[in-house]
Amino acid sequence: MSDSSLLGGEESAAEVNSIAADRAIPLIELREVTRTFVTGGGVEVNALRGIDLKIYAGEFLAIVGQSGSGKSTLMNILGCLDRPTSGKYLFAGRDIESFDADGLAWLRREAFGFVFQNYNLLGTESALENVQVPAVYAGLNSHERAVRAESLLSALGLGDRMDHRPTQLSGGQQQRVSIARAMMNGGNVILADEPTGALDTQSGIEVMALLEDLAARGHTVILITHDQEVAAHAERIIEFRDGEVISDSGPKAEHVDARNNGKLRDIFMSRKASPMLSGMGEAVRMAFRSLKANIFRTMLTLLGIVIGVSSVVAMLAIGEGAQQDILAIMNQMGTNVMTVRPERLPGSFRRLPSTLTLDDAQQVEANIPNIVAAIPQMQSRSSTIRYGRNDSESSVIATTGAMPEVESWPLAQGVFFTDQDSEQIAAVTVLGSEVAATLFPEGQNALGEYILIGNVPFQVIGIMTSKGSQGFNNPDDAVYIPFRTGAIRVFGQDNAEEIRVLVDNVDVIDQSEQNVLEFLTARHGTQDIRVDQNTSFLESASQSQETFTLLLGSVAAISLLVGGIGVMNIMLVSVTERTREIGVRMATGARQSDILSQFLSEAIVVSCFGGLIGVGLGIGVGLILESFGVSVYFSSTPMLLAFTCSVSTGLIFGFAPARKASKLDPVVALANE
Numbered sequence: 001m002s003d004s005s006l007l008g009g010e011e012s013a014a015e016v017n018s019i020a021a022d023r024a025i026p027l028i029e030l031r032e033v034t035r036t037f038v039t040g041g042g043v044e045v046n047a048l049r050g051i052d053l054k055i056y057a058g059e060f061l062a063i064v065g066q067s068g069s070g071k072s073t074l075m076n077i078l079g080c081l082d083r084p085t086s087g088k089y090l091f092a093g094r095d096i097e098s099f100d101a102d103g104l105a106w107l108r109r110e111a112f113g114f115v116f117q118n119y120n121l122l123g124t125e126s127a128l129e130n131v132q133v134p135a136v137y138a139g140l141n142s143h144e145r146a147v148r149a150e151s152l153l154s155a156l157g158l159g160d161r162m163d164h165r166p167t168q169l170s171g172g173q174q175q176r177v178s179i180a181r182a183m184m185n186g187g188n189v190i191l192a193d194e195p196t197g198a199l200d201t202q203s204g205i206e207v208m209a210l211l212e213d214l215a216a217r218g219h220t221v222i223l224i225t226h227d228q229e230v231a232a233h234a235e236r237i238i239e240f241r242d243g244e245v246i247s248d249s250g251p252k253a254e255h256v257d258a259r260n261n262g263k264l265r266d267i268f269m270s271r272k273a274s275p276m277l278s279g280m281g282e283a284v285r286m287a288f289r290s291l292k293a294n295i296f297r298t299m300l301t302l303l304g305i306v307i308g309v310s311s312v313v314a315m316l317a318i319g320e321g322a323q324q325d326i327l328a329i330m331n332q333m334g335t336n337v338m339t340v341r342p343e344r345l346p347g348s349f350r351r352l353p354s355t356l357t358l359d360d361a362q363q364v365e366a367n368i369p370n371i372v373a374a375i376p377q378m379q380s381r382s383s384t385i386r387y388g389r390n391d392s393e394s395s396v397i398a399t400t401g402a403m404p405e406v407e408s409w410p411l412a413q414g415v416f417f418t419d420q421d422s423e424q425i426a427a428v429t430v431l432g433s434e435v436a437a438t439l440f441p442e443g444q445n446a447l448g449e450y451i452l453i454g455n456v457p458f459q460v461i462g463i464m465t466s467k468g469s470q471g472f473n474n475p476d477d478a479v480y481i482p483f484r485t486g487a488i489r490v491f492g493q494d495n496a497e498e499i500r501v502l503v504d505n506v507d508v509i510d511q512s513e514q515n516v517l518e519f520l521t522a523r524h525g526t527q528d529i530r531v532d533q534n535t536s537f538l539e540s541a542s543q544s545q546e547t548f549t550l551l552l553g554s555v556a557a558i559s560l561l562v563g564g565i566g567v568m569n570i571m572l573v574s575v576t577e578r579t580r581e582i583g584v585r586m587a588t589g590a591r592q593s594d595i596l597s598q599f600l601s602e603a604i605v606v607s608c609f610g611g612l613i614g615v616g617l618g619i620g621v622g623l624i625l626e627s628f629g630v631s632v633y634f635s636s637t638p639m640l641l642a643f644t645c646s647v648s649t650g651l652i653f654g655f656a657p658a659r660k661a662s663k664l665d666p667v668v669a670l671a672n673e
């Protein structure tokens with residue numbers, strides 16, 4: 001494009017125009033064109049009744065006629081915003097009928113420049129941005145665009161108004177902006193529909209002078225007016241009445257006969273592939289702009305997505321935290337330990353009376369491979385333990401010397417009793433840390449002292465470290481005595497409630513479990529015991545975790561659905577509100593795909609926004625809960641997943657409105673109030 005002259009682009013315009021003339025092919029030819037509208041009531045309006053017209057490149061012609069005579073209808077057809085009902089429209093010798101929607105968009109972009117009576121500028125954009133719109137769709141980069149738009153606006157005397165919005169400009173200034181926009185892609189053919197209709201006399205004179213100047217520079221200018229005085233500026237005047245041409249002063253010979261070089265066909269040759277991607281960034285930018293314009297409404301729309309995403313993020317963090325807790329407990333309990341207990345009564349949680357003995361434990365340990373130790377245990381839940389004036393209601397647990405090893409539980413002081421102590425029925429005891437603290441407060445020495453368990457004196461030989469557990473069956477709130485001592489001197493019976501079995505290789509724990517079960521069943525002559533692994537607890541815990549996740553998934557799905565409907569709703573409203581804008585964009589050369597990607601980008605930007613807020617809120621809620629002592633664990637996968645879901649929601653639910661926008665008929669969209 002050459003900018004050697006005032007407005008730039010004239011050379012190429014002159015070139016194209018002159019080529020048509022050279023071959024005596026009209027730039028525009030209408031043959032018996034009609035346009036019939038069918039109104040809501042089924043009434044047919046014949047706006048154009050068989051128009052035959054040849055317009056040559058470089059002409060400055062005026063179409064005059066009273067209001068309602070069909071001038072605007074004709075202009076819409078000339079500018080490829082509308083198609084004839086019947087008849088032929090040849091542009092540079094090509095039949096327009098063979099052009100698809102994109103082809104027409106391309107013609108509007110490259111060949112035409114529209115100047116409307118009501119300017120049709122985009123209200124949210126500055127003068128400079130308005131002028132650039134056609135070049136956006138032509139795929140010009142932003143720098144080239146800005147430079148050209150600035151030079152056009154300066155040439156039209158608006159150098160100091162570039163950043164003004166249309167509402168901050170006078171009518172005459174707005175019309176000059178719209179002329180600059182028409183020139184942006186070259187403006188070979190300027191279609192001006194009542195360009196002075198809304199202007200005061202002075203501005204009208206200025207605008208007419210501009211159009212005359214353009215015509216003098218070789219642009220084809222088609223001026224539509226009801227005003228004979230305005231029409232008088234043109235070189236050729238065509239009079240219109242009731243959809244028919246009633247007089248035509250005819251083209252000037254110089255336009256029909258002009259001899260120049262070049263080929264008209266080049267305008268078709270130069271047709272480029274759609275620069276889709278360059279439009280994408282623009283679409284996202286526009287999306288942010290329209291988001292900003294309706295920030296409160298957008299926020300409300302986003303609630304669904306925000307709630308969906310944040311609940312997923314927060315609840316998964318809590319769920320994950322709970323699982324980590326369970327895992328920690330599991331680790332403490334040991335996954336390498338099995339428990340042998342009496343079998344349950346059929347159909348009940350109660351167990352058979354125990355038949356487990358110290359001998360069972362010793363034989364299991366001695367005979368089954370992969371078993372490190374097996375300790376029998378019997379216990380009373382609450383016995384009175386006394387030292388001097390201090391006493392404690394605590395569990396008494398009778399077990400064997402391998403207990404610290406099986407439970408991976410070291411001593412804090414002293415020693416643990418041995419199997420020999422058990423054989424000798426020694427009255428020795430090891431205290432849990434809480435019992436020790438109760439009986440021997442303020443760091444009093446306990447080792448070697450005698451305490452009473454029930455009424456039996458026991459000598460303290462060790463104190464366990466604290467497990468830090470709480471509540472029922474707290475191992476810290478217990479005293480430990482040798483198994484046989486307990487059987488004879490405390491419990492008065494010698495069956496173990498359970499046998500705890502430590503395995504060496506956890507990988508074959510299932511086999512060991514089976515071995516223990518079979519071994520003891522054979523010993524007892526009946527299967528009256530069962531063997532449980534700690535991992536079965538883990539399984540049930542992870543099962544409830546799955547239920548939780550499922551529940552969470554449904555909450556998320558429902559709120560994302562609601563969110564999606566919200567997005568769809570806002571997009572439909574947006575399309576309705578901006579129908580006129582869509583029309584303007586189409587008139588300046590936007591393809592259907594441009595409009596589609598603009599509105600889709602908006603939907604995606606909106607839902608991205610919602611997704612981000614949702615993730616942030618979810619993390620916030622999680623942190624608040626954490627400060628109240630709930631364990632939470634954040635991992636990135638659910639956040640990414642929730643975010644992706646919200647974006648896809650925008651994409652899916654935004655598609656229908658965006659498509660609706662892109663399929664709008666340019667004339668219908670432009671006529672929208």
Ligand code: ADP
Nearest residue numbers: 037039045047066067068069070071072073074
């Ligand atoms: P002008 O621009 O000369 O004032 P128009 O081309 O706008 O006239 O209108 C020509 C005739 O076609 C008018 O009678 C008008 O009512 C009718 N017309 C224009 N557009 C439509 C439409 N979309 N539906 C029905 N009738 C229409």
Ligand code: MG
Nearest residue numbers: 068071072073
């Ligand atoms: Mg009109």
